[in-house]
Amino acid sequence: MEANVNKRQFLGRTLTGVSALALAGCDRLNMSPWFSKVLAVGESINKGVHQLAGGRVSMAQEFSEADLSPVFRGNGSINPDDGAYRAMAAENFANWTLKVDGLVEQPTVFTLAQLRLMPRRTQITRHDCVEGWSAIGKWTGVPLAQVLALAKPTAQARYVVLHCADTYGTGGSKTPYYESIDLEDAYHAQTIVAYGLNGKPLPVANGAPLRLRVERQLGYKHAKFLARIELVESFAHLGRGKGGYWEDRGYQWYAGI
Amino acid sequence: MSQAASVNAHAAAPTSYLYYRHTLPVRIMHWTNVISLTILLMSGLMIFNAHPSLDWGKSSYTGRQPLLQITSREAPNGQLVGITRVLGHEFKTTGLLGASTNAEGKASDVAFPHWMTIPGFYSLADARAWHFFFAWLFVINGVVYVLYALKSRHFQRDLLPTRTDWRSIGHSIIDHIKFKHPQGEDAKRYNVLQKLAYIAVIFVLLPGIILAGWAMSPWLNSIFPGWVDFLGGRQSARTLHFIFAWTLVAFVLIHVFEVIISGLWNHLRSMITGNYRIKGTAHGGQRE
Structure with a gap:
């Protein structure tokens, strides 16, 4: 009996000790660069398997009007406090433009009126945030393929970088939001530069006046307050080189899961 | 087990000897599961914390x-x-x-508090990286296990309930309620409730966790929309993933409880070295 109690005490203490060590060990591993690279293998397998399973042309599920979320949640920057953006918002974005440049034959500047006259697409899709929530909205906009057709990317162009008018952080550390997608996603039928949500102009909380919709990826890829589209061969020179504001802070570039 | 077999086994058996119970692949895959499922649970709770x-x-x-x-x-x-x-x-x-x-x-x-999550401080980005890496380790381990279990006949021999098992199910339930465990030669085999629990976890619960997890991927949803709808939609899939995960925790608690009360050190040794000690008793291998 005595021996059993001692055994049990020993086991209990060992378990507590080992768990504490393991937890501290996990946190230390978490901070080490080599281990981050090991963990990133998971992202590569996700991307590879998803592309193998469905190629690049699968269409995101579309829903009916009955499925629309009563209020479409805004997240991240929901009211940019940047002076230039505020001034544009005050005049109802009358002078907002979308610049397309970088590796293109025909750098082009689009006004909102011009974008609204171009072929449009309306789709009811589900927006999945990386945090875990989803909301269903009806988006109207110009297929990004139409915009690119006018600017004519050169043969070297491999990625589309979305530059946004909102910034994160305060004071001297203000960092503009940006994102990037590859050309297959850029030319996908459901990838649009949206100016309408649920039949109305895009609200500020959801990225007025323009935002990207790249439906098979998580919310942070859907850049809001879109002001400039840059075609690049590599995004290594942008931000911290990972291809997006959140990617520079540890999130996966491939956001299909 | 038939009466004759157990009597013969008793007659031939020394009072106590080591029996090779778990093959090396099964032992390696068992502990790979322990590590990957622990990390999946803890990083999953951190991911949940982003939208609780x-x-x-x-x-x-x-x-x-x-x-x-x-x-x-x-x-x-x-x-x-x-x-x-x-x-x-x-x-x-x-x-x-x-x-x-x-x-x-x-x-x-x-x-969920810091001691239940990986990492132990708020980081959705890092938790996702842990979760995806160990999810693939777990999936690959699981696929290899199922192939191995069928090929080596581990599944047919040790997990599939026999006709005798089905008949003894009432007995087995009573034994479990009384915390009574098979002794001697009977301890070499899994009892019928144990077999059913393992089969349910291996072929229903674990695949369910994986399928509900994958249903949260918008990209996979674009390839197989029907299965997300079948689960009730993306948020239902997220809820099911959470419920299945905690069901697995309940299984692990019962599993560890049974291991402790039926001989912790003997079971631990057999899952590490493969050897399980069979004790001959006055009643031999007979079930009481």
């Missing part, structure tokens, strides 16, 4: 109340109170859910 509520349906904003919500509020005295709402019922869960003390000893309004 569960809904049913296609989206989170349907006008209906969440099924589960973990939140916090500040009491008049300035103290943080943890609140857990389940199906409309509200519970104060300060210290564990909604409000707990973080690693630095400060009050924190996270849903």
Whole structure:
């Protein structure tokens, strides 16, 4: 009996000790660069398997009007406090433009009126945030393929970088939001530069006046307050080189899961 | 086991000897599961902390109340109170859910406390990296296990209940309630409840966790929309993933409990070295 109690005490203490060590060990591993690279293998397998399973042309599920979320949640920057953006918002974005440049034959500047006259697409899709929530909205906009057709990317162009008018952080550390997608996603039928949500102009909380919709990826890829589209061969020179504001802070570039 | 066989076994058996119970591949895959499922649970709880509520349906904003919500509020005295709402019922869960003390000893309004999550501080980005890496380790391990179990006949020989097993199910239930465990030669085989539990976990629960997890991927949803709808929509899939994960935790608690009361060191040795000690008793291998 005595021996059993001692055994049990020993086991209990060992378990507590080992768990504490393991937890501290996990946190230390978490901070080490080599281990981050090991963990990133998971992202590569996700991307590879998803592309193998469905190629690049699968269409995101579309829903009916009955499925629309009563209020479409805004997240991240929901009211940019940047002076230039505020001034544009005050005049109802009358002078907002979308610049397309970088590796293109025909750098082009689009006004909102011009974008609204171009072929449009309306789709009811589900927006999945990386945090875990989803909301269903009806988006109207110009297929990004139409915009690119006018600017004519050169043969070297491999990625589309979305530059946004909102910034994160305060004071001297203000960092503009940006994102990037590859050309297959850029030319996908459901990838649009949206100016309408649920039949109305895009609200500020959801990225007025323009935002990207790249439906098979998580919310942070859907850049809001879109002001400039840059075609690049590599995004290594942008931000911290990972291809997006959140990617520079540890999130996966491939956001299909 | 037939009466004759057990009597013969008893006659031939020395009083105590080591029996090779678990093959090396099974032992390696068992411990790979222990590590990957522990990390998956803990990184999963961190991911849950980014949006600590569960809904049913296609989206989170349907006008209906969440099924589960973990939140916090500040009491008049300035103290943080943890609140857990389940199906409309509200519970104060300060210290564990909604409000707990973080690693630095400060009050924190996270849903699951730091000691249950990986990493032990708030980081959705890092938790996702852990989760995906160990999810693939777990999936690959699981596929190899199923192939091995069929090829080596481990499944047919050790896990599939025999006709005798089915007949003894009432007996087995009573034995479990009385915490009575097979002794001697009978201890070499899994009992019928044990077999059924393992089969349910291996072929229903674990695949269910994986399928509900994959149903949360918008990209996979674009390839196989029907299966997300079958689960009730993306938010239902998220809820099921959470429920299945905790069902697995319940299985592990029962599994570890049974291991402890039926001979912890003997079981641990057999899952490490493969050898399980069979003790001959006055009653030999006979089931009482």
